[in-house]
Amino acid sequence: MKIVFTAKGTDMDAAMDPRFGRTEYFVIFDEDTKSVESYDNRSIEGEAHGAGPKTAQKLAEYGAEVLVTGNGPGGNAATVLKTTGIAVYIGAGDMTVKEAYEAYKSGNLKTV
Amino acid sequence: MKIAIASGKGGTGKTTLSTNLASYIAESRECALSDLDVEEPNSGLFIKAELIHEEDKFKKIPEWEKSRCELCGNCQTVCNFNAVLKLGKMIMVFPELCHGCYACSELCPTGSLPMKQKKMGELKAYKSGNLNFIESRLIIGEEQAVPLIKQTIDYVDEHFSDEVIKIFDSPPGTSCPVIEATRDADFVILVTEPTPFGLHDLKLAVETVKQMGKPFAVVINRHGIGNDCVELYCKEDNIDIIASIPNDRLIAETYSRGDLLYPTIPSVKDAVRSISTYIDNFDLLDNGSLKSKKTGQIK
Amino acid sequence: MKEIVVISGKGGTGKTSITASLAYLGGEDLIVADCDVDAADMHLLMAPDFGKPEDFFSGELAYIDQDACIKCGKCQAVCRFDAIPIIDSQYVVDPLGCEGCGYCARICPTEAITNSQPNVGKCFISSIRTGTTMVHARLSIGADNSGKLVAKVKNEAKALAEIQNKIAVLVDGSPGVGCPVVSSLSGASFTVLVTEPTVSGLHDLRRVYELVKKFGIKAGCIINKGDINPEVSREIKDFLKEENIVLLSEIPYNVKFTEAMTNGKTIVEYDKDLGKIISESWEKILRATRSVGDPE
Numbered sequence: 001m002k003i004v005f006t007a008k009g010t011d012m013d014a015a016m017d018p019r020f021g022r023t024e025y026f027v028i029f030d031e032d033t034k035s036v037e038s039y040d041n042r043s044i045e046g047e048a049h050g051a052g053p054k055t056a057q058k059l060a061e062y063g064a065e066v067l068v069t070g071n072g073p074g075g076n077a078a079t080v081l082k083t084t085g086i087a088v089y090i091g092a093g094d095m096t097v098k099e100a101y102e103a104y105k106s107g108n109l110k111t112v
Numbered sequence: 113m114k115i116a117i118a119s120g121k122g123g124t125g126k127t128t129l130s131t132n133l134a135s136y137i138a139e140s141r142e143c144a145l146s147d148l149d150v151e152e153p154n155s156g157l158f159i160k161a162e163l164i165h166e167e168d169k170f171k172k173i174p175e176w177e178k179s180r181c182e183l184c185g186n187c188q189t190v191c192n193f194n195a196v197l198k199l200g201k202m203i204m205v206f207p208e209l210c211h212g213c214y215a216c217s218e219l220c221p222t223g224s225l226p227m228k229q230k231k232m233g234e235l236k237a238y239k240s241g242n243l244n245f246i247e248s249r250l251i252i253g254e255e256q257a258v259p260l261i262k263q264t265i266d267y268v269d270e271h272f273s274d275e276v277i278k279i280f281d282s283p284p285g286t287s288c289p290v291i292e293a294t295r296d297a298d299f300v301i302l303v304t305e306p307t308p309f310g311l312h313d314l315k316l317a318v319e320t321v322k323q324m325g326k327p328f329a330v331v332i333n334r335h336g337i338g339n340d341c342v343e344l345y346c347k348e349d350n351i352d353i354i355a356s357i358p359n360d361r362l363i364a365e366t367y368s369r370g371d372l373l374y375p376t377i378p379s380v381k382d383a384v385r386s387i388s389t390y391i392d393n394f395d396l397l398d399n400g401s402l403k404s405k406k407t408g409q410i411k
Numbered sequence: 412m413k414e415i416v417v418i419s420g421k422g423g424t425g426k427t428s429i430t431a432s433l434a435y436l437g438g439e440d441l442i443v444a445d446c447d448v449d450a451a452d453m454h455l456l457m458a459p460d461f462g463k464p465e466d467f468f469s470g471e472l473a474y475i476d477q478d479a480c481i482k483c484g485k486c487q488a489v490c491r492f493d494a495i496p497i498i499d500s501q502y503v504v505d506p507l508g509c510e511g512c513g514y515c516a517r518i519c520p521t522e523a524i525t526n527s528q529p530n531v532g533k534c535f536i537s538s539i540r541t542g543t544t545m546v547h548a549r550l551s552i553g554a555d556n557s558g559k560l561v562a563k564v565k566n567e568a569k570a571l572a573e574i575q576n577k578i579a580v581l582v583d584g585s586p587g588v589g590c591p592v593v594s595s596l597s598g599a600s601f602t603v604l605v606t607e608p609t610v611s612g613l614h615d616l617r618r619v620y621e622l623v624k625k626f627g628i629k630a631g632c633i634i635n636k637g638d639i640n641p642e643v644s645r646e647i648k649d650f651l652k653e654e655n656i657v658l659l660s661e662i663p664y665n666v667k668f669t670e671a672m673t674n675g676k677t678i679v680e681y682d683k684d685l686g687k688i689i690s691e692s693w694e695k696i697l698r699a700t701r702s703v704g705d706p707e
Binding site: 120 | 455471510514556586664
């Protein structure tokens with residue numbers, strides 16, 4: 001299963017980015033193969049409006065099943081995530097990606 | 113005559129002035145007040161009148177028809193507003209982000225995105241004696257205020273003759289919605305507070321109306337609370353101050369209850385009377401400028 | 412590093428005066444970000460030096476190259492915004508009408524139309540009198556605030572806060588419930604809602620809190636001019652209780668509030684009684700913000 005984290009860097013030690021739509025990077029962790037990938041989302045800075053749904057679209061392209069982030073995504077982004085069946089866990093804004101993964105595994109994050 | 117009531121900053125008393133002025137004018141002649149702050153229309157809280165008409169207002173947005181779509185993604189490429197996205201085997205449209213430019217619809221090779229009507233808000237018209245009140249409200253989540261403002265002004269133009277005094281309570285700020293709301297006005301009243309914040313935002317509003325080439329004047333609300341910075345600025349730039357409403361706790365309390373001010377507070381009655389007299393003093397010329405009946409001066 | 416965002420939904424509630432007071436209390440521990448770009452007034456109390464001005468570009472604006480134009484009129488026919496009038500027998504773009512959809516450029520047979528990003532304002536990184544830095548912006552006339560501009564102001568502020576090891580970024584948030592306020596709230600650790608006990612104040616508070624809730628951000632509320640309508644004030648408090656929002660303080664109606672601003676001072680510098688109320692609110696905000704992220 002692929003779990004995506006909104007992050008300020010590219011690996012499991014990176015700090016989480018609490019934002020969804022305008023997150024700097026995604027870190028994509030594949031639980032089956034234990035592999036870590038990342039995606040540079042910084043070109044989103046150029047978008048005046050609609051950053052949320054655009055980022056959500058990217059996530060769907062990666063085949064993510066779970067999203068772990070800080071604040072919950074706004075309305076349009078939430079619609080895309082729901083449509084594509086991605087489960088959303090929030091409240092990990094102040095952690096590192098690794099800590100966020102552990103918090104998710106141990107059921108310490110809220111789902112929306 | 114169309115009068116827009118505007119201000120650079122929110123919370124300066126636009127709605128207070130619009131509702132009191134319109135109600136006062138309606139005591140002697142027909143008046144139409146429109147609340148164009150369609151995102152947060154608050155005038156209705158102060159007007160007691162009978163609902164005589166309501167209608168839904170629509171904008172055109174694309175709607176995906178799956179059957180012929182070849183999922184080429186051209187719609188997503190041509191949309192500059194992220195309002196159309198291709199998600200796997202489906203096309204998703206975000207109505208709040210759509211500006212209604214038709215590009216995705218008309219450039220779609222299979223005609224799979226026809227433009228359909230979508231409700232963006234509601235218009236309600238009320239009447240009480242000589243006072244007509246028109247209010248439009250954007251539905252929550254809708255981000256484009258301009259089309260609804262435009263349709264509301266069209267409604268007022270269609271339903272009221274030139275003799276009726278029309279007052280437009282405009283949205284705050286200096287961006288597109290304000291420009292749309294004041295574009296048609298013959299005269300703009302800028303409401304401000306006599307404080308440094310008020311002055312700073314007033315200057316921006318003055319710059320905006322000057323750029324639009326509109327005649328305008330200033331009304332000071334909560335007079336006495338700050339300093340004389342606004343008065344000095346207006347004097348220096350030759351801007352008329354047509355009325356002042358004093359700062360008064362009683363006014364704040366009356367407002368908080370949703371009541372009109374001028375029937376019980378003499379200073380407010382004086383203020384709306386001066387504004388009404390000031391407006392009456394002008395004839396509207398065919399070229400859109402205003403001519404003073406007394407001095408013959410053209411604004 | 413935490414992010415504290417002050418919002419109000421409605422204008423004129425005293426949000427900026429209160430934010431400036433919090434900025435004064437936080438002093439060097441904070442970086443300040445003014446995202447209320449439509450009415451960016453905080454600089455009037457913070458004495459910024461307007462350092463490092465940087466032009467800000469956003470959106471798109473069509474431009475027609477008259478040498479390449481064959482006057483076929485297709486651009487005018489597709490434009491839904493009536494933004495391509497004919498002036499002196501030339502097709503030209505009306506910049507106030509153009510929405511930047513780019514449709515005309517896509518269908519022009521001679522590729523005579525290009526889109527450029529217009530300059531919509533300036534962004535500043537200023538030193539302010541509380542001994543720290545404030546990031547703020549000024550929009551051009553007719554330009555719209557956007558999620559992009561808010562994100563830029565906040566990003567600059569957050570980057571500085573990281574480098575300088577500050578406790579928090581204090582954000583004066585955007586008004587309304589649209590894209591700019593979404594961007595203001597995104598990433599917040601704690602949000603301060605400033606309201607007043609009027610029918611419109613309560614209405615707008617409910618509306619903007621819908622958004623805060625969606626983001627799952629903890630919130631506190633300051634009721635300004637709390638005593639002008641005890642009844643609505645009670646309604647607000649009931650709402651806060653229902654939604655589990657911390658009541659930070661209730662500030663009484665006091666002309667000193669505006670007098671302070673008139674004198675270019677924050678409320679905490681100007682009046683002892685009001686200052687005490689706001690200082691206590693600030694302590695509560697800091698406590699609540701610190702505990703964000705702790706297991707409940």
